[in-house]
Amino acid sequence: MRGQLRDSLVRVYEEWASRLEGAVVWTRTVDRYAGAVHPVLPDGCMDLLWFEGRLLVAGPDTHAHTPGSGLGTRWAGVRFAPGTAPAILGVPAYELRDRRVELADVWGGAEARRLTARIDAAPDPVAELEAVALGRADAALPPDPLLGEVVRRLEAGGTVAGAAYAVGLGARQLHRRSLDAFGYGPKTLARVLRLQRALTFVREGAPYAEAALGAGCADQAHLAREMRDLAGITLGAYSALANSETPQPSGSRTTA
Incomplete structure (x- = not known):
């Protein structure tokens, strides 16, 4: 189905x-x-x-x-x-x-x-x-298999430094190759993926503080700042939107 x-x-x-x-x-x-x-x-x-x-x-x-x-x-x-x-x-x-x-x-x-x-x-x-x-x-x-491994590690909550070390790339090398592959540096990718992890927890009904910690944020305030900077809305506004239709775990789900 x-x-x-x-x-x-x-x-x-x-x-x-x-x-x-x-x-x-x-x-x-x-x-x-x-x-x-x-x-x-x-x-x-x-x-x-x-x-x-x-x-x-x-x-x-x-x-x-x-x-x-x-x-x-x-x-x-x-x-x-x-x-x-x-x-x-x-x-x-x-x-x-x-x-x-x-x-x-x-x-x-x-x-x-x-x-x-x-x-x-x-x-x-x-x-x-x-x-x-x-x-x-x-x-x-x-696709570049090294950057595929970087994505997998960041999606799992790993650090940029840890991912770079695991694939044998220096910071400058990883940043340059990330621009071509992701459109921005690995630190931005890590923030985006962490926010998506947090929003997954939110859609599943987790309290905001629990979602923040589960995703790798320092605390709920940290997650709130990331929402403001990357999503442009509050956690409460996101929850209202997510509850108004099919859950929205990725950007494409709200295209159009």
Whole structure:
């Protein structure tokens, strides 16, 4: 059964594991008259997006992104695991940091138009979008395995210094390679992943102080500051948003 699904007159969100290793395919339908627009929170990922005849790329975020109005009601995306999208997209992540760009700006106008027409005409546009990502991945070089290990260690709550030591990279080497892979340095990635761990605990009903400590924050005040700096909202506001629809563990879940 595909991912999580909640039927509503306002929003329907669904996701499932992609055939592309580490990636997730998601769809989202939004009532254009629903009013409130949910912010997209940083999650370390990048997305290939399709909606109503357009293809976009969502770069890695360092702060909350608020989608614009009038962007359509049906969205689909392939969300790539941290560090894996640049090899597939053919562009370093730092060039797309905090940006949403037309695919034409990345792959050229002719290719973007061809792929858009192909997906629009497909019986299942979402499956066709995934097929595009799979095809590009097959033709691309594999992601940097050292940075994959860095992600795994940081996701588990390890330190940047510990991750660098484990993969045999100096601080400057790791920072330079992180800019290409993640769009920002490893310290920022560690903060983003720690915030996502904390929000997972919050969605599961943990008290804020417990969520903060479980994620690796010093205390609840530390988590509150990270929420303000990275998400732009309070913990209470996030909890209200999360309870208003399908739980929101990653940025893509609130795209559109």
